[in-house]
Amino acid sequence: xxxxxxxxxxxxxxxxxxxxxxxxxxxxxxxxxxxxxxxxxxxxxxxxxxxxxxxxxxxxxxxxxxxxxxxxxxxxxxxxxxxxxxxxxxxxxxxxxxxxxxxxxxxxxxxxxxxxxxxxxxxxxxxxxxxxxxxxxxxxxxxxxxxxxxxxxxxxxxxxxxxxxxxxxxxxxxxxxxxxxxxxxxxxxxxxxxxxxxxxxxxxxxxxxxxxxxxxxxxxx
Amino acid sequence: xxxxxxxxxxxxxxxxxxxxxxxxxxxxxxxxxxxxxxxxxxxxxxxxxxxxxxxxxxxxxxxxxxxxxxxxxxxxxxxxxxxxxxxxxxxxxxxxxxxxxxxxxxxxxxxxxxxxxxxxxxxxxxxxxxxxxxxxxxxxxxxxxxxxxxxxxxxxxxxxxxxxxxxxxxxxxxxxxxxxxxxxxxxxxxxxxxxxxxxxxxxxxxxxxxxxxxxxxxxxxxxxxxxxxxxxxxxxxxxxxxxxxxxxxxxxxxxxxxxxxxxxxxxxxxxx
Amino acid sequence: xxxxxxxxxxxxxxxxxxxxxxxxxxxxxxxxxxxxxxxxxxxxxxxxxxxxxxxxxxxxxxxxxxxxxxxxxxxxxxxxxxxxxxxxxxxxxxxxxxxxxxxxxxxxxxxxxxxxxxxxxxxxxxxxxxxxxxxxxxxxxxxxxxxxxxxxxxxxxxxxxxxxxxxxxxxxxxxxxxxxxxxxxxxxxxxxxxxxxxxxxxxxxxxxxxxxxxxxxxxxxxxxxxxxxxxxxxxxxxxxxxxx
Numbered sequence: 001x002x003x004x005x006x007x008x009x010x011x012x013x014x015x016x017x018x019x020x021x022x023x024x025x026x027x028x029x030x031x032x033x034x035x036x037x038x039x040x041x042x043x044x045x046x047x048x049x050x051x052x053x054x055x056x057x058x059x060x061x062x063x064x065x066x067x068x069x070x071x072x073x074x075x076x077x078x079x080x081x082x083x084x085x086x087x088x089x090x091x092x093x094x095x096x097x098x099x100x101x102x103x104x105x106x107x108x109x110x111x112x113x114x115x116x117x118x119x120x121x122x123x124x125x126x127x128x129x130x131x132x133x134x135x136x137x138x139x140x141x142x143x144x145x146x147x148x149x150x151x152x153x154x155x156x157x158x159x160x161x162x163x164x165x166x167x168x169x170x171x172x173x174x175x176x177x178x179x180x181x182x183x184x185x186x187x188x189x190x191x192x193x194x195x196x197x198x199x200x201x202x203x204x205x206x207x208x209x210x211x212x213x214x215x216x217x218x219x220x221x
Numbered sequence: 222x223x224x225x226x227x228x229x230x231x232x233x234x235x236x237x238x239x240x241x242x243x244x245x246x247x248x249x250x251x252x253x254x255x256x257x258x259x260x261x262x263x264x265x266x267x268x269x270x271x272x273x274x275x276x277x278x279x280x281x282x283x284x285x286x287x288x289x290x291x292x293x294x295x296x297x298x299x300x301x302x303x304x305x306x307x308x309x310x311x312x313x314x315x316x317x318x319x320x321x322x323x324x325x326x327x328x329x330x331x332x333x334x335x336x337x338x339x340x341x342x343x344x345x346x347x348x349x350x351x352x353x354x355x356x357x358x359x360x361x362x363x364x365x366x367x368x369x370x371x372x373x374x375x376x377x378x379x380x381x382x383x384x385x386x387x388x389x390x391x392x393x394x395x396x397x398x399x400x401x402x403x404x405x406x407x408x409x410x411x412x413x414x415x416x417x418x419x420x421x422x423x424x425x426x427x428x429x430x431x432x433x434x435x436x437x438x439x440x441x442x443x444x445x446x447x448x449x450x451x452x453x454x455x456x457x458x459x460x461x462x463x464x465x466x467x468x469x470x471x472x473x474x475x476x477x478x479x480x481x482x483x484x485x486x487x488x489x490x491x492x493x
Numbered sequence: 494x495x496x497x498x499x500x501x502x503x504x505x506x507x508x509x510x511x512x513x514x515x516x517x518x519x520x521x522x523x524x525x526x527x528x529x530x531x532x533x534x535x536x537x538x539x540x541x542x543x544x545x546x547x548x549x550x551x552x553x554x555x556x557x558x559x560x561x562x563x564x565x566x567x568x569x570x571x572x573x574x575x576x577x578x579x580x581x582x583x584x585x586x587x588x589x590x591x592x593x594x595x596x597x598x599x600x601x602x603x604x605x606x607x608x609x610x611x612x613x614x615x616x617x618x619x620x621x622x623x624x625x626x627x628x629x630x631x632x633x634x635x636x637x638x639x640x641x642x643x644x645x646x647x648x649x650x651x652x653x654x655x656x657x658x659x660x661x662x663x664x665x666x667x668x669x670x671x672x673x674x675x676x677x678x679x680x681x682x683x684x685x686x687x688x689x690x691x692x693x694x695x696x697x698x699x700x701x702x703x704x705x706x707x708x709x710x711x712x713x714x715x716x717x718x719x720x721x722x723x724x725x726x727x728x729x730x731x732x733x734x735x736x737x
Contacts, residue, residue: 007575070649070694071687072656075667079683082674122292123339127353127405128328137352141343163561164657174561178569187569195558195566202557 013189016180020173020194024201027172031094032159038098039158040151043105050110069103073164076100081168093165101158105151112147113139145216152209156202173197241304243268243409243441244289249298251284251465258284259465262298268408271435271442273452273473276462277488282445284465286411289443290333291324302327302409329357332407336414338394340386340401346373347382350401358405365404372400376430392423399430410434412444424448431455449493453477461485497677501685504673511669512689518586518655518665519693523648525591530598530644535628537603548599555596560654564589568661586658594651598644605640606632638708645701649694656690666690 046065050058068076073096080096081089116139124134166175177194181187244266251259258281266272274282287293288300291308297316300307307327309316340349350372351365360368373379376396386394395415402410412431416424428451435442435455446452452459452473459476461469461484469482477493480486501508536548555563567589572579580588609632617627659668666686674682706718 007573067687067691070653070698071690072653072667074653074656075670075683075686075690078667078671078674079679079687082679082683117337117339119335119337119339120341122290122333122335123341125292125328126290126331126333126335126339126402128325128357129353130356133352133356137356138341138343142341145343160559163559166561167657167660174559174565177562178565181569187565188573191562191566191570195562198559198562199554199557203553 008188009186012184012186013193015184016177016190017193019176019180020190020197023171023173023176024197027090027165027170028159028162031090031097031162031165031170031172032155035094035098035101035158035162036155038095039101039105039154042099042102044109046102046106047109047113050106051113065103065106068100069107073097073100073161074167077164077168089165089168089170093168093170097158097161097165101154104154108147108150108154109143112143112145112150115146116142148216149209149213152205152212156205156209159205160198160202240268242266242301243270243303244443245301245304246285246288247299247301249288249295249300251281251288251293252296257465259288259295262465262467264460264467266441266443268303268441269439270458271444271456272458272460273444273446273456274460274462275446275449275452275476275488276468279464280462281465282462283413286333286413286443286445289409290331290411291328302330329405330408331411332402332405332409333411333413334395334398334402334415336418338386338391338398338418340394340398342386345383345385346378346389346397349386349397350404353401354404369400369404372403373397375433376400377426390423391419392426395419395427396430399427399434403434407440409441409443412442412446414445414447416446416448447492449477449489461488463488497681500676501673501681504669504676508666508669508673511664511666512693514583514664515652515655515666516693517583518590518658518663519648519652519697521583521587522590522594522651522655525587526593526595526598526647526651527644529591529595530602533595533599534602534606537599538606551592552596552599555592556600560589560593561657561660563593564658564661582658582661582663585661586655586663590651590654590658594647594654598647601640601643601647602636605636605643608639609635634708635712638705638712638714641701641705641708645698645705648697648701652690652694652697 046061050061050065053061076099077093077096080092084092120138120142121134124138129138162172163174165172166178171179174194177187177190180190242265246262246264249259249262250257258279262281262285274285276282284293288295289302289307294308299309299311299316305327306319308324309318311317340346341352344352347366347369350369351360351362354360354365354368355362370379370382373382376399378393378396378400381389381393381397386397389397399415415431416427419427428448431451432455434440442455444452444456456473458470459473460467461476461480461482463484469476469480469485476485477489480489533548533552536544537552539545539548564586567580567585568582570576571585613631613635614627617631622631655665656667658665659671666689670682670686673685676682703718
């Protein structure tokens with residue numbers, strides 16, 4: 001598969017790197033950012049919907065949510081690709097991955113809201129606060145403190161799941177590596193560099209996530 | 222507002238019996254699952270009364286407070302505040318639930334201080350205090366700040382205005398909680414074991430604030446506490462509860478010095 | 494609609510083969526993953542920098558790169574010198590899945606062991622238990638109950654991860670679904686596929702829930718057997734990134 005005997009060729013490495021970086025910034029990052037926004041918003045909608053909807057609807061929402069969460073993203077992508085065949089695959093892929101992760105984020109929101117001590121709810125009743133004010137001034141700010149680190153971690157997860165989009169013909173970074181390898185019969189540099197880019201990006205984002213988590217902890221007297 | 226007659230013996234303010242009671246429980250029953258906490262309970266609290274409920278854990282004392290604050294709803298019977306039904310009322314022999322709007326209006330007259338303080342950790346002290354006056358009573362932020370600062374001064378924490386609750390000690394947090402409840406100028410103040418979660422050394426500072434409140438205002442107080450001295454100082458009536466029923470009631474002197482019922486005697490000898 | 498079911502009937506042997514491959518990948522991957530998870534999780538707790546550093550490097554390497562990168566590496570790069578390792582695709586798939594999810598599992602194991610209350614550790618010291626006894630008899634059994642919900646989630650993710658192996662020429666259930674789509678239609682093929690995957694995931698969850706209930710009973714922590722059927726796996730609110 002390699003057309004010369006050395007394991008690593010700097011020539012090939014420098015040839016493939018710009019392509020990989022281009023795909024990283026224009027596809028991988030874009031999908032992650034937009035997908036995360038979709039997931040964060042939709043996830044909150046689902047979480048609040050489950051809480052406030054009457055029992056049968058709430059159960060139905062939960063069932064659909066779990067169904068999406070427990071079935072492969074790949075099959076969901078393929079399904080959507082063939083059904084909505086006029087939508088550009090990149091857009092479709094971003095939306096589907098956003099929906100898939102929304103189901104994870106909905107659970108995180110639920111846990112975060114449940115973690116707010118019942119005494120807080122009771123205090124808002126004692127002060128006759130309206131439901132809107134109770135949610136916006138007291139509950140959600142406290143729930144976010146425990147959910148933001150988990151949400152950040154899921155964003156990093158989504159980032160590492162973006163290669164799955166290659167099954168619906170989206171050429172993101174890993175696919176680009178595979179294509180280069182197939183064309184030039186040199187897989188080593190392409191794949192290792194792709195992995196390296198992921199490694200560096202993951203490491204940086206988890207550092208950021210940990211800084212975020214530290215900042216959100218309450219200081220106690 | 223007329224100054225009501227002062228009962229110089231206990232320092233509490235008592236109104237004459239012609240007035241509508243502040244709180245009235247009419248055959249109230251409260252169950253949690255199979256466990257009946259309050260049985261067919263009738264009792265009355267007059268305006269300006271300072272009533273202390275004593276008794277063993279699980280006797281229903283805290284449940285009574287929670288029913289008044291609408292944190293729980295009775296399974297049977299009716300609760301009246303100032304003569305008006307709180308959550309349900311009888312009509313043609315049926316128990317009818319009132320609309321949320323009505324309950325909200327009733328709730329505004331009642332305030333509560335909790336054992337666990339329950340201050341909002343994502344707001345500063347002063348923000349905690351002005352939250353409800355501004356958003357519930359519609360007070361302007363300026364007026365609420367003035368009032369809030371005065372209350373903070375009263376509870377002895379004028380320089381803690383911009384602190385966060387987590388930066389305060391337990392005793393300080395509870396004092397802020399008292400200020401927060403008073404900021405709503407409630408007609409009825411419920412105190413649910415407000416010193417039970419505090420270090421013994423700071424219990425006194427909180428109780429002193431409450432003694433001041435009792436002395437300087439005419440708010441009706443319904444108190445659950447283990448602090449018997451405080452109960453004697455502040456109350457004009459003491460009710461002894463056991464298993465959801467009133468065992469005995471009277472003035473603090475009657476109950477503490479001369480309990481009539483054996484159950485009361487047993488309880489007091491164990492705690493005093 | 495009838496034609497779809499007829500096509501389904503004809504395709505059934507292939508679909509079953511596909512399911513079997515998927516199950517093999519899941520089982521093989523899970524087995525490797527748990528070994529890796531416990532191994533690396535314990536190594537990562539050593540005070541000595543050598544085993545700890547080694548474990549950390551492996552963990553961060555497999556958590557930080559994507560499953561597909563690892564899959565392609567094992568498939569395309571391993572056969573080359575200096576590795577010269579040509580593995581059957583199925584083994585490659587199991588290797589990648591096991592190492593990837595094992596690395597996440599290592600964090601779960603490490604975290605759960607750390608979550609066992611300090612008092613338990615202190616009691617073992619007071620009773621002069623050896624380090625091995627301590628871990629085997631006291632700490633790990635308690636950590637096991639704590640780690641099961643997260644491992645449950647990882648297992649489901651592993652199952653979902655198997656669906657991508659057809660890119661390295663393994664004919665798994667998803668590959669067969671792609672074929673079925675051509676013979677029937679999109680809705681029928683993928684709809685059925687999703688239901689089958691959901692069924693497998695649900696059964697796996699039941700199994701894990703039962704394990705958790707049994708582990709809790711062993712610790713005298715109760716937990717009703719009824720709960721095993723009604724709970725679907727819940728992602729750990731705090732540690733999502735630890736198991737991706």
